[in-house]
Amino acid sequence: xxxxxxxxxxxxxxxxxxxxxxxxxxxxxxxxxxxxxxxxxxxxxxxxxxxxxxxxxxxxxxxxxxxxxxxxxxxxxxxxxxxxxxxxxxxxxxxxxxxxxxxxxxxxxxxxxxxxxxxxxxxxxxxxxxxxxxxxxxxxxxxxxxxxxxxxxxxxxxxxxxxxxxxxxxxxxxxxxxxxxxxxxxxxxxxxxxxxxxxxxxxxxxxxxxxxxxxxxxxxxxxxxxxxxxxxxxxxxxxxxxxxxxxxxxxxxxxxxxxxxxxxxxxxxxxxxxxxxxxxxxxxxxxxxxxxxxxxxxxxxxxxxxxxxxxxxxxxxxxxxxxxxxxxxxxxxxxxxxxxxxxxxxxxxxxxxxxxxxxxxxxxxxxxxxxxxxxxxxxxxxxxxxxxxxxxxxxxxxxxxxxxxxxxxxxxxxxxxxxxxxxxxxxxxxxxxxxxxxxxxxxxxxxxxxxxxxxxxxxxxxxxxxxxxxxxxxxxxxxxxxxxxxxxxxxxxxxxxxxxxxxxxxxxxxxxxxxxxxxxxxxxxxxxxxxxxxx
Amino acid sequence: xxxxxxxxxxxxxxxxxxxxxxxxxxxxxxxxxxxxxxxxxxxxxxxxxxxxxxxxxxxxxxxxxxxxxxxxxxxxxxxxxxxxxxxxxxxxxxxxxxxxxxxxxxxxxxxxxxxxxxxxxxxxxxxxxxxxxxxxxxxxxxxxxxxxxxxxxxxxxxxxxxxxxxxxxxxxxxxxxxxxxxxxxxxxxxxxxxxxxxxxxxxxxxxxxxxxxxxxxxxxxxxxxxxxxxxxxxxxxxxxxxxxxxxxxxxxxxxxxxxxxxxxxxxxxxxxxxxxxxxxxxxx
Numbered sequence: 001x002x003x004x005x006x007x008x009x010x011x012x013x014x015x016x017x018x019x020x021x022x023x024x025x026x027x028x029x030x031x032x033x034x035x036x037x038x039x040x041x042x043x044x045x046x047x048x049x050x051x052x053x054x055x056x057x058x059x060x061x062x063x064x065x066x067x068x069x070x071x072x073x074x075x076x077x078x079x080x081x082x083x084x085x086x087x088x089x090x091x092x093x094x095x096x097x098x099x100x101x102x103x104x105x106x107x108x109x110x111x112x113x114x115x116x117x118x119x120x121x122x123x124x125x126x127x128x129x130x131x132x133x134x135x136x137x138x139x140x141x142x143x144x145x146x147x148x149x150x151x152x153x154x155x156x157x158x159x160x161x162x163x164x165x166x167x168x169x170x171x172x173x174x175x176x177x178x179x180x181x182x183x184x185x186x187x188x189x190x191x192x193x194x195x196x197x198x199x200x201x202x203x204x205x206x207x208x209x210x211x212x213x214x215x216x217x218x219x220x221x222x223x224x225x226x227x228x229x230x231x232x233x234x235x236x237x238x239x240x241x242x243x244x245x246x247x248x249x250x251x252x253x254x255x256x257x258x259x260x261x262x263x264x265x266x267x268x269x270x271x272x273x274x275x276x277x278x279x280x281x282x283x284x285x286x287x288x289x290x291x292x293x294x295x296x297x298x299x300x301x302x303x304x305x306x307x308x309x310x311x312x313x314x315x316x317x318x319x320x321x322x323x324x325x326x327x328x329x330x331x332x333x334x335x336x337x338x339x340x341x342x343x344x345x346x347x348x349x350x351x352x353x354x355x356x357x358x359x360x361x362x363x364x365x366x367x368x369x370x371x372x373x374x375x376x377x378x379x380x381x382x383x384x385x386x387x388x389x390x391x392x393x394x395x396x397x398x399x400x401x402x403x404x405x406x407x408x409x410x411x412x413x414x415x416x417x418x419x420x421x422x423x424x425x426x427x428x429x430x431x432x433x434x435x436x437x438x439x440x441x442x443x444x445x446x447x448x449x450x451x452x453x454x455x456x457x458x459x460x461x462x463x464x465x466x467x468x469x470x471x472x473x474x475x476x477x478x479x480x481x482x483x484x485x486x487x488x489x490x491x492x493x494x495x496x497x498x499x500x501x502x503x504x505x506x507x508x509x510x511x512x513x514x515x516x517x518x519x520x521x522x523x524x525x526x527x528x529x530x531x532x533x534x535x
Numbered sequence: 536x537x538x539x540x541x542x543x544x545x546x547x548x549x550x551x552x553x554x555x556x557x558x559x560x561x562x563x564x565x566x567x568x569x570x571x572x573x574x575x576x577x578x579x580x581x582x583x584x585x586x587x588x589x590x591x592x593x594x595x596x597x598x599x600x601x602x603x604x605x606x607x608x609x610x611x612x613x614x615x616x617x618x619x620x621x622x623x624x625x626x627x628x629x630x631x632x633x634x635x636x637x638x639x640x641x642x643x644x645x646x647x648x649x650x651x652x653x654x655x656x657x658x659x660x661x662x663x664x665x666x667x668x669x670x671x672x673x674x675x676x677x678x679x680x681x682x683x684x685x686x687x688x689x690x691x692x693x694x695x696x697x698x699x700x701x702x703x704x705x706x707x708x709x710x711x712x713x714x715x716x717x718x719x720x721x722x723x724x725x726x727x728x729x730x731x732x733x734x735x736x737x738x739x740x741x742x743x744x745x746x747x748x749x750x751x752x753x754x755x756x757x758x759x760x761x762x763x764x765x766x767x768x769x770x771x772x773x774x775x776x777x778x779x780x781x782x783x784x785x786x787x788x789x790x791x792x793x794x795x796x797x798x799x800x801x802x803x804x805x806x807x808x809x810x811x812x813x814x815x816x817x818x819x
Contacts, residue, residue: 062704236753382775453783
């Protein structure tokens with residue numbers, strides 16, 4: 001017995017390969033999580049540069065920095081990079097780091113699969129970005145890749161499709177790993193309804209991923225065979241149907257939206273109780289609301305295509321089902337507000353981002369409700385109003401939740417505290433200029449500016465200028481983020497206690513800071529679980 | 536009516552704040568901020584629905600954000616707030632905040648559904664026009680006549696839009712929103728559009744008419760509008776579905792004239808034999 005303990009203690013400190021082997025052959029969930037987060041940050045930077053280029057081109061009417069096709073490539077690649085390269089890998093990185101710590105598991109259930117699912121990504125991204133440099137340039141048909149336009153692009157077209165296949169495989173493998181880990185490796189006593197909300201939302205997200213990534217793969221593969229093997233799935237001249245692609249794509253696309261936002265709901269549900277020093281209000285309602293949102297996400301895809309000429313009955317169905325999503329989403333927001341109600345609030349950086357999330361994600365939800373009303377959507381569809389809507393839910397929604405999560409758990413990962421003052425600067429610059437950037441786009445859309453245009457009529461200049469200035473400052477202030485993280489890892493003040501946050505509950509805070517390379521080699525005790533489950 | 540006036544008031548106060556911003560262009564500032572009311576009964580109803588939804592959202596926001604702001608101010612640790620850790624569940628409150636939103640949604644869905652059915656009624660048109668999108672322009676064929684119009688971006692806008700043109704957009708009348716040949720329709724008569732495309736997906740949108748419908752190869756989509764008899768004029772729109780390099784350069788201009796003038800225009804442009812459609816020239 002004593003020997004066994006010795007081996008365990010030995011394993012805890014050793015078996016950490018050094019040099020490049022540690023990363024290339026990584027099977028440790030913390031190392032893989034770190035690599036995912038670094039990859040996501042890199043892609044966020046690249047996608048952000050594309051966004052800066054877009055806002056520069058749109059600074060004023062008649063601006064001609066780029067050829068229209070190049071501009072279309074930039075919007076297309078900005079969307080694909082941010083969705084598949086930045087936000088999704090960031091969630092998988094956080095899942096890798098946090099799920100085993102939060103459920104008391106020693107690692108992810110399938111460590112080698114984990115390695116594979118990460119190492120596919122650099123190849124996928126390289127292929128996607130390399131398509132900028134092939135003859136004809138990157139695909140310029142929008143991230144939605146509608147045929148027949150998509151069929152008009154050259155060598156970049158198969159490259160993008162292959163990249164999407166790779167990213168899809170990576171996501172599916174990651175999702176399988178998350179489900180197997182949660183279902184099999186929970187510590188004794190960690191029942192499903194004791195799991196932290198981040199674990200719950202990720203479990204549901206993982207099922208969504210497995211359900212819809214193959215649908216996307218199918219849709220793009222059909223485009224591929226239309227292009228190279230003479231099929232006519234989407235080619236009207238051959239008896240095919242371009243609208244079929246829209247249906248299949250959005251059957252993937254809408255659950256995808258929730259893949260991007262559900263883990264954010266989880267993180268917000270961790271942060272708000274901690275800094276309100278009060279348990280989460282309506283824990284079970286939160287779980288059920290998440291599950292209902294996930295279910296509803298499969299029956300609302302038609303709201304992306306109200307102008308394609310579906311029968312009125314179908315438009316009515318999609319309008320009503322979409323409006324229904326407001327109910328569980330509302331429940332979540334009300335629960336967060338009720339968690340803060342009569343709490344004891346303090347505003348460290350994670351909480352600041354969480355509070356901003358509550359306000360700004362709600363604004364995105366309101367415009368979403370307006371977009372659900374079909375007659376109004378006839379006017380909003382394809383305009384900057386839609387651009388404003390989805391950027392509100394993705395930037396101050398998903399991205400702010402990622403920032404909040406990193407500022408919340410970084411001390412646990414590194415064992416050091418970051419520079420709070422700088423992090424608050426990062427927050428205030430972000431929250432002010434994200435609104436300067438995106439709020440005027442509501443006006444532009446309502447006044448009639450279509451999206452995805454490289455040049456516009458002079459009456460749209462004023463608000464585009466405001467938006468671009470907001471964009472430049474927002475973009476520039478994001479440079480603070482990697483600086484703060486690197487500075488923290490290198491020279492942050494070491495943390496003695498298990499948790500730097502006095503209100504934090506959960507198994508990850510029962511471990512020392514930094515979390516040991518191999519954690520939960522012995523399962524947590526019931527006392528730890530009970531303390532953690534106070535939320 | 537009251538709502539609309541309130542909206543205008545809010546708009547003008549927002550504009551007052553924004554007055555320090557470089558608002559060089561806007562003659563009527565409200566138009567820069569909100570959806571146009573338009574000139575058809577559909578567009579006016581859509582505007583009313585949009586404003587109703589907007590005010591419902593503002594109302595919900597005031598309540599929810601109000602409670603949040605109250606918490607942020609009065610339930611701070613720095614003010615010595617003590618957390619009420621027993622407040623974790625309340626069936627009564629949870630039932631209320633599930634059912635009240637449902638009722639609000641039903642209240643919004645009913646007028647929206649009514650309007651949806653109404654504006655999708657394409658029966659009994661007086662004028663039928665087939666609209667065909669192409670890369671990059673629109674072709675209009677007046678069914679039952681020999682009149683056909685091919686409409687592309689105006690030469691002045693086209694010249695100014697070229698790389699290194701050196702032409703200021705403000706010096707071009709209706710930059711990017713003017714065409715060589717406008718589509719002419721009568722006011723006070725129901726016009727039905729049969730919309731399709733010969734290459735990729737486009738979308739025909741004129742905000743003032745409240746009509747946006749995709750032009751899809753292999754499909755013929757329907758949409759219809761009746762411009763108010765007292766609103767002849769020129770109404771401008773753009774393609775709203777990404778269709779390639781020239782997507783921003785295929786505007787739509789509708790000239791609405793009196794029925795008599797419309798008939799005269801038709802007669803003038805009719806030819807004894809059906810005119811062969813010209814092949815659209817590609818943008819260089």
